[in-house]
Amino acid sequence: LDPLGGDRANLAFSLYQNMAKEKSIENILISPVVVASSLGLVALGGKASTASQVKTLLNAAKVKDEQLHSGLAELLTEVSDPKTRNVTWKISNRLYGPSSVTFVDSALNSINEWAAKSTDGKLPEVTKDVEKTDGAMIINAMFFKREPEHNLYICAVLFF
Numbered sequence: 001l002d003p004l005g006g007d008r009a010n011l012a013f014s015l016y017q018n019m020a021k022e023k024s025i026e027n028i029l030i031s032p033v034v035v036a037s038s039l040g041l042v043a044l045g046g047k048a049s050t051a052s053q054v055k056t057l058l059n060a061a062k063v064k065d066e067q068l069h070s071g072l073a074e075l076l077t078e079v080s081d082p083k084t085r086n087v088t089w090k091i092s093n094r095l096y097g098p099s100s101v102t103f104v105d106s107a108l109n110s111i112n113e114w115a116a117k118s119t120d121g122k123l124p125e126v127t128k129d130v131e132k133t134d135g136a137m138i139i140n141a142m143f144f145k146r147e148p149e150h151n152l153y154i155c156a157v158l159f160f
Contacts, residue, residue, distance in 0.1 A: 009032045011032065011035055011036065011057070011058070011059075012030045012031065012032035012035045015035060016028055016030045031142065033076070033079050034091060034140050034142055036058065036072070036075070037072055037075070037076055037091075037093065038093055038140055039054050039057060039058055040058065040068055040069075040072040041093060042054045042138065043055045043065075043068060044065055044069055045095075055068075076091070087145065089142070089145075090119055090142065091141070091142040092114075092115070092118035092119070092140070092141045094111075094114060094139050095137070095138050095139075096136065096137045096138075096139065108127040111126065111127050111137075111139055112124060112126060112127055114139075114141075115139065118141045119141050119142075126139060126141060
């Protein structure tokens with residue numbers, strides 16, 4: 001069961017278009033799976049209004065939490081299976097917050113240390129371009145390596 005159906009790609013494409021308009025970034029890589037899984041975590045961990053809003057964004061307003069959880073788990077298992085996908089893919093998610101916290105340099109250093117550890121040193125500085133924020137952050141650190149070409153693609157996705 002995929003609780004999000006084809007909407008993962010639409011949501012990621014919309015996010016990409018908004019980022020491309022607002023940021024002067026030459027290279028943007030967005031994974032629909034990472035976007036859906038991160039927002040799924042927020043929907044499952046959020047209460048009342050937050051959970052409802054995120055589920056609406058995911059086009060999963062009528063999906064029960066158990067279905068969302070099992071669907072996301074199945075999706076992540078499927079896409080990270082090196083036998084069927086012929087890739088090595090590591091993904092880690094973490095939430096930093098709440099909104100009453102101001103992220104000082106020591107907190108940003110802690111985030112960078114976590115990302116480096118989670119990706120075997122491939123993403124040592126995910127907060128390099130982060131401006132000071134007093135809101136919550138969802139940090140995703142992901143890398144994947146396609147076999148047999150041995151190409152390595154690295155991506156850090158930050159939501160504020």
